[in-house]
Amino acid sequence: MDFLQQFCQQTLNGLSLGSIYALLALGYTMVYGIIKLINFAHGDILMVGAFVSYFVLKQWGITPVTLMLSFLPAMLFCLTLGVTMEKLCYKPLRNQPRINSLITAIGVSFLLENGARVLPMIGPNPRVFPTLPVVNYNWFGLVSISQVQILVFVVAIFLMLVLNYIVSFTKIGKAMRAVSFDKGASALMGINVDRVISFTFVLGSSLAAAAGILFASAYPQIEPYMGIMPGMKAFIAAVLGGIGSIPGAVLGGLILGVAETLTKGFLSSQLSDAIAFGLLILILVVKPSGLLGKPMGEKV
Amino acid sequence: MKKKWLIVGALVVVVAVIIIILTGRGKSDTLKIGVIMSTSGPVSHFGSQCRDAMLMAVDEFNARGGVLGKQVELIVEDDEKNPEKTMNALIKLVTKDKVKVVLGGLTSDCTLAITKEAQQRGILLFTPTSTNDMVTDAGDLVFRACFKDSFQGTVMAQFAIETLNAKKGAVLYDMNNDYSTGLTKSFEETFTALGGTVVATESYAGGDKDFNAQITKIKAEEPDVLFLPDYYNTVSLITKQVRNQGLDVTMLGPDGWDELVGQAGEEAVGGYYCNHYSPDADDFDVEQFVAQYRERYGLTPNALAALGYDATYIVLEAIERAGTDDPQKLKAALMETSAKYVTGHITFDENRDPVKSTTILKVVKGADGKLTTEYVGVVNPD
Numbered sequence: 001m002d003f004l005q006q007f008c009q010q011t012l013n014g015l016s017l018g019s020i021y022a023l024l025a026l027g028y029t030m031v032y033g034i035i036k037l038i039n040f041a042h043g044d045i046l047m048v049g050a051f052v053s054y055f056v057l058k059q060w061g062i063t064p065v066t067l068m069l070s071f072l073p074a075m076l077f078c079l080t081l082g083v084t085m086e087k088l089c090y091k092p093l094r095n096q097p098r099i100n101s102l103i104t105a106i107g108v109s110f111l112l113e114n115g116a117r118v119l120p121m122i123g124p125n126p127r128v129f130p131t132l133p134v135v136n137y138n139w140f141g142l143v144s145i146s147q148v149q150i151l152v153f154v155v156a157i158f159l160m161l162v163l164n165y166i167v168s169f170t171k172i173g174k175a176m177r178a179v180s181f182d183k184g185a186s187a188l189m190g191i192n193v194d195r196v197i198s199f200t201f202v203l204g205s206s207l208a209a210a211a212g213i214l215f216a217s218a219y220p221q222i223e224p225y226m227g228i229m230p231g232m233k234a235f236i237a238a239v240l241g242g243i244g245s246i247p248g249a250v251l252g253g254l255i256l257g258v259a260e261t262l263t264k265g266f267l268s269s270q271l272s273d274a275i276a277f278g279l280l281i282l283i284l285v286v287k288p289s290g291l292l293g294k295p296m297g298e299k300v
Numbered sequence: 301m302k303k304k305w306l307i308v309g310a311l312v313v314v315v316a317v318i319i320i321i322l323t324g325r326g327k328s329d330t331l332k333i334g335v336i337m338s339t340s341g342p343v344s345h346f347g348s349q350c351r352d353a354m355l356m357a358v359d360e361f362n363a364r365g366g367v368l369g370k371q372v373e374l375i376v377e378d379d380e381k382n383p384e385k386t387m388n389a390l391i392k393l394v395t396k397d398k399v400k401v402v403l404g405g406l407t408s409d410c411t412l413a414i415t416k417e418a419q420q421r422g423i424l425l426f427t428p429t430s431t432n433d434m435v436t437d438a439g440d441l442v443f444r445a446c447f448k449d450s451f452q453g454t455v456m457a458q459f460a461i462e463t464l465n466a467k468k469g470a471v472l473y474d475m476n477n478d479y480s481t482g483l484t485k486s487f488e489e490t491f492t493a494l495g496g497t498v499v500a501t502e503s504y505a506g507g508d509k510d511f512n513a514q515i516t517k518i519k520a521e522e523p524d525v526l527f528l529p530d531y532y533n534t535v536s537l538i539t540k541q542v543r544n545q546g547l548d549v550t551m552l553g554p555d556g557w558d559e560l561v562g563q564a565g566e567e568a569v570g571g572y573y574c575n576h577y578s579p580d581a582d583d584f585d586v587e588q589f590v591a592q593y594r595e596r597y598g599l600t601p602n603a604l605a606a607l608g609y610d611a612t613y614i615v616l617e618a619i620e621r622a623g624t625d626d627p628q629k630l631k632a633a634l635m636e637t638s639a640k641y642v643t644g645h646i647t648f649d650e651n652r653d654p655v656k657s658t659t660i661l662k663v664v665k666g667a668d669g670k671l672t673t674e675y676v677g678v679v680n681p682d
Contacts (some may be wrong), residue, residue, distance in 0.1 A: 006516060006517070006520050009516050010513055010516055011586070013510075013512035013513055013516060017512070019509055026573075026588040120446060123340075124341060124344070124380070125340060125341070125344040126342055126344075128536065128563055131540070131565065133565075133566065134543045134544055134565075134566075134567060136543075136544065136545075136546040138546070145441060146543060146545070146546075148543035149544075167391075174373075182332075218510075218539060219509035219510065219537055220508070220536075220537070221536065221537055223342075228508070229509075260510075260513075261510075261512065261513045262513075264513035265513060265514075265516060265517055267512040269502050269503050269513070269514055270475055270503055272513075273505075
């Protein structure tokens with residue numbers, strides 16, 4: 001395998017990992033854009049989504065059809081969870097100092113993780129997520145792509161297109177953009193801000209659930225703490241792309257995934273995180289508001 | 301007057317407390333043994349089975365009237381495979397429960413976290429399952445029931461070269477785990493010494509789930525064998541990604557692969573690993589142990605269960621020989637151990653490591669479509 005071939009293969013691996021980060025980063029960035037809250041519990045929604053799909057697949061058995069169908073209950077469950085979380089935990093604190101909501105978000109995250117640990121049907125021990133038999137395709141002798149990677153790409157791109165449609169071309173999407181631009185003024189214009197915020201959590205949580213199933217299909221082992229690392233990486237991806245910016249989150253996720261994989265592949269697997277995050281610091285030093293973020297007066 | 305009563309009252313309380321403490325200490329009618337096991341967390345299948353086998357062994361002793369006329373009581377602490385929690389568990393067992401003998405921990409990184417502390421506190425630490433070479437270096441009160449990593453790394457490298465005729469080997473290991481790094485070192489040394497070439501040594505950090513980058517690099521070197529020195533939970537993720545990347549290679553592993561057959565899919569088929577025992581072995585002790593364990597817990601015991609059972613027997617028999625659980629006297633009695641147990645005939649060398657054989661197993665697909673293991677052979681120490 002020559003250098004070019006290996007480079008293409010590693011980039012492909014990175015893009016596959018990056019699309020999962022991107023899906024998750026979208027939730028962070030949308031919630032931040034609307035209510036300026038960093039929802040630390042977002043990574044744990046990924047875990048809940050993976051577990052819902054796990055139970056569904058245990059029930060139905062694993063075929064390509066059931067795997068696709070399992071997205072539905074997982075996304076529905078998680079969007080309900082996301083909205084409940086918002087109504088119970090974040091809404092009462094909306095007019096309090098922002099640090100209160102932030103601490104609450106961390107609390108919710110711990111609640112979900114340790115709640116899952118205590119629940120008898122989930123428990124603290126890792127489980128094997130059902131996967132389809134391995135199929136490998138070779139493209140022009142250049143890269144080999146597995147059907148899991150194809151699944152990740154197809155689902156991620158499809159969901160991003162749907163999200164783009166909702167945000168750009170529907171009434172509620174317009175309302176979201178308005179609220180994110182100026183909450184006070186949009187309330188005065190007759191936009192139901194509460195509904196828009198709930199809808200944002202609906203979108204973010206269902207994307208996180210989908211990311212959870214993709215993550216579990218690619219790395220078939222699920223446990224209550226599985227959301228922490230992807231959650232952290234997705235948060236960083238959102239900041240890198242410019243938090244609050246939707247295309248930024250996608251770009252940030254993909255860059256982070258590719259950077260991580262390429263450093264592992266060509267520099268050093270020991271230093272991969274250090275190098276990848278060093279790169280991020282560098283980008284943020286040059287462009288503090290992120291790649292596609294608008295410069296703003298306030299700090300995160 | 302009032303002051304005088306106050307003083308009398310205080311004295312009465314103090315005396316009462318002292319009496320309670322003294323009686324509590326003096327009249328312990330059970331022989332307490334501490335156990336530190338990872339019964340939850342990433343290697344829970346190992347920890348819970350090991351603990352269950354220990355409880356089974358203790359019940360067998362108690363049914364015969366206990367040890368030194370006392371019933372044996374195991375006080376089990378869970379460390380979740382977290383070395384800090386292993387340390388907390390040790391301190392709790394020593395200070396609160398006042399045990400003098402501790403069985404544990406399970407994984408090498410957890411055990412290495414407590415060997416020095418146990419030695420300094422004068423506690424006899426007997427680990428059933430920690431294979432890292434350095435475990436027994438801490439002092440003369442640390443023993444183990446399993447073979448060492450340098451032995452199993454050497455055995456697998458020999459097997460790769462001599463039986464599988466491998467020329468090019470690759471290793472993918474966890475750089476943050478003492479078990480994994482120790483095995484990598486011994487595998488590479490032997491593989492090179494026997495005329496093979498290690499074409500790729502790639503690493504990851506514990507808890508990583510994405511190995512695609514490392515596997516792509518390994519694939520470029522086209523190795524004949526890939527050594528994966530880690531526990532079953534991580535190995536099941538790696539084998540999946542190895543096949544997803546279209547890398548066709550024979551995978552080899554250490555005793556941490558035990559339980560892999562229940563965790564991995566078809567991608568693990570064809571892999572070889574060495575283990576402490578095989579439940580199918582034609583041996584009276586093994587048959588009896590497997591039958592009893594199956595009857596009691598409803599599943600086939602893994603090697604960790606066998607080691608936990610053996611460790612309990614070795615320690616309790618030594619306590620009977622020494623006539624006490626005092627660590628200094630128990631130490632001498634343990635060194636005289638020479639008997640046949642479930643995992644083979646065990647004697648201790650001068651480093652308190654057992655001299656024993658290893659079994660090589662192959663992962664195969666059974667008639668019912670589920671993964672199972674096939675006995676390949678036994679390797680004896682030189």
